[in-house]
Amino acid sequence: MNANASTEMFIPSPTLSALQLGPVTITFYALCILTGIILAAWLTNRRLTARGGTPGQTLDVIIWAVPFGIIGGRLYHVISDYQLYFAAGKNPWNALRIWDGGLGIWGAVALGAVGAYIGCRRHHVSFAAFVDSAAPGLLLAQAVGRWGNWFNNELYGDPTTAPWKLQIHSMDPSTGRAVLDPAGAPVVLGYFQPTFLYESLWCLAGAAVLLVIDRRFKIGAGSVFALYVAVYTAGRFFFELMRSDYANTLLGLRVNTWVSGILFIGGVLMFLHLRGRARSATGRDNARAGERDRSDTDMEPRSG
Structure with a gap:
């Protein structure tokens, strides 16, 4: 946090969102996304290896999942906010400028899962084991990626006077720089709820919860991924209600609010279905084991 001349507390935002290295522009948004992917790959590798996979298998699948995920995330963003690129006076080619920000998480997860499935099939990896291994890492990547929105001065909520308000x-x-006033100072639009920070902290907490639950109860069989969907969307639903930046709406609510609510219900139902199926399979295995034990006992010679 920072304090201005009147000792008012606030969270400052960067006045620079990109670096120019010769002809190459490096955006901090892209660096945050890349850092998140690297951390997610590292954690997924550790978890998949613990499930019996090999380190090379993780990279083999990620090579498929990441490009699919980036394309899916961008498609979702462009479709859900089409007016930013295809309305009168807008440049449609900007839809390709992914480095400027704009990735829809659900498009990224959906197509990323398709890429992961292809990678798993090609390299003989259990798809359920892979997505369960990747689930906490996805939340970790989202937590880090949200800081790209901080660099871009975006993804904020309503105006607020709270001590943790975000300066925008x-x-x-x-140019990737803040607009300057005649005196040469950055133009401040106002102070808002730091919804990017709320979501980042929620994702970190969610990743920790998934790791603890999976380690303690060994739920597996796709259940960890289902729990990821439920945990993330539970928070995202409320964060969407808090946001004040422009977005398309449906029946008075942001489109992403509806999507989060629907996916939360779907995630919970999928988790319950997978856990019920796993318990049924365990019960059948125990029954068969009991039958074998009884058969072995019946075959033992009896004295007397």
């Missing part, structure tokens, strides 16, 4: 600048997307 007017940013020039063509």
Whole structure:
């Protein structure tokens, strides 16, 4: 946090969202996404290896999952916010400028799962084991990726006077720098709820919860991934209600609010279904084991 001349507390936002290295522009948004992917790959590798996989298998699958996920995330964003690229006066080619920000998590997860499935089939990896291994890492990647929104001065909530309010600048997307006033100071649009920070902290907490539950109860069989969907969407539903940046709405609610609510219900139902099926399978295995024990006992010679 920071304090201005009147000792008012706030969270500052960067006035620079990109670095220019010769002809190459490096955005902090892209660096946050890349860092999140690396951390997720590291954690997924550890978890898949513990499930009997090999380190090379994780990379083999991720090579398929990540490109599919990035394409899916961008498609979801462009479709759900089409007016940013295809309305009158907008440049449709900007839809390809993924480095400027704009990845829809559900498009990323959906197509990323398709890529992971292809990778698993090609390299003989259990798809259920892989997505369960990746689930906490996905939350970790999302937690880190949200800081890219901080660099871009985006993803904020309603105006607030809370001590943890977020300072937002007017940013020039063509330069990646804050717009300056006549005195040369960055133009401040206001102070808002830091919803990017709330979501980042929620994702970190969710990743920890998944790790503890999976380690203690060994739920597996796709259940960890189902729990990931439920945990993330539970928080995302409320964060969407808090956001004040522009978004398309349906029946008075943001589209992502509806999507989060529907996916939360779907995640809970999928988790209950998978756990019920796993318990049934365990019961059948125990019954068969009991039958074998009784058969072995009946075959033993009896004295007398």
